[in-house]
Amino acid sequence: MLRVHFTTEDLLQVQFADEPAPMVELILAVAMLQRSDAVFGPWRRQVGRHAKCSARALSELVPATAKGPLFLDPPDSDFDDGLDRVLSTPTALVRSELRRVHTAGRPPSTWTRLLADRDRHTWQSLEHALRTAHARILGDHWDRIRAGFDAERAWRTQLLASRGIRATLTSLTPTARWRDTTLEFDSTDEVEATLDGTGVTVLPSVFWNGRPLVGRYAQGWFLVYPALTPLPLIDQPANADALAMLLGNTRAAILEHLTRPRTGSDLVRELGLAKSSVSEHTKALRAARLITAQREGKVIRHACTPLGLGLLAGVPAIGGSPPSDRPPGTR
Structure with missing residues (x-):
């Protein structure tokens, strides 16, 4: 079960992202390349062998569940800004996030150990992998990604105006429900997210089809959910x-x-x-x-x-x- 605990102040400060987040979409696309999903099957075939090779190194960090280290997918609206944020992540945060991922069942590899040790060559390899995967996986699809994001956001905004924030948030997935001021989503693992009175930014993804993902970034709390129209249907x-x-x-x-x-x-x-x-x-x-x-x-x-x-x-x-x-x- 995923539980997001709101206060009254948090509910007053829920906002929808203004722009899609390239780094978030890229990491979720890497996860989708590892999943079996009929809707995304044609997309996986279209991406091709070269793009999959460029994503292979990233898959050491990002599993099919998309539960990789938070420093890898900052929700910046510009790819270069997000990449700069990844490369400048404090070493303490890199190590704590890699430790969290490994504790959750992702075994450490030589590459991830070198990332934790801040090996210069390994971080250059990470930058190259991110740039190459972005160009090969997202580059040709960005107009469709943006069109899907705009349509999703516009509809949610109209839904918010007509039905209010509680109904809008429960509409994010079929299994979402409120228990007092806690928003619950069905999940195979137990995740608790307690907001701190600063609210949460809701961010749709056209690449994701799993349960919502929640994390606290430098920009605040983000709740990433699957857009109802995934990329292959746009x-x-x-x-x-x-x-x-x-x-x-x-x-x-x-x-x-x-x-x-x-x-x-x-x-x-x-x-x-x-x-x-x-x-x-x-x-x-x-x-x-x-x-x-x-x-x-x-x-x-x-x-x-x-x-x-x-x-x-x-x-x-x-x-x-x-x-x-x-x-x-x-x-």
């Missing part, structure tokens, strides 16, 4: 030029910006448009049921509908129906 995003031909350049740009709620003033500032132009185009997009508008006090926030998200992500949408418990693009 179509290639719609071509930007094709979208512009359909909607016009300005409306296509506005729609792309509204994968996250924004006000008219936000769009004026971010796109360099006149206020009257933003008003005209958002009105047309609302009429086409591609975006919604919701008043919050004196401001109006615009956001994509499932139909708009489906158009951006290149996946089928269900007739532009209002938000429900089923995210756009799930099959």
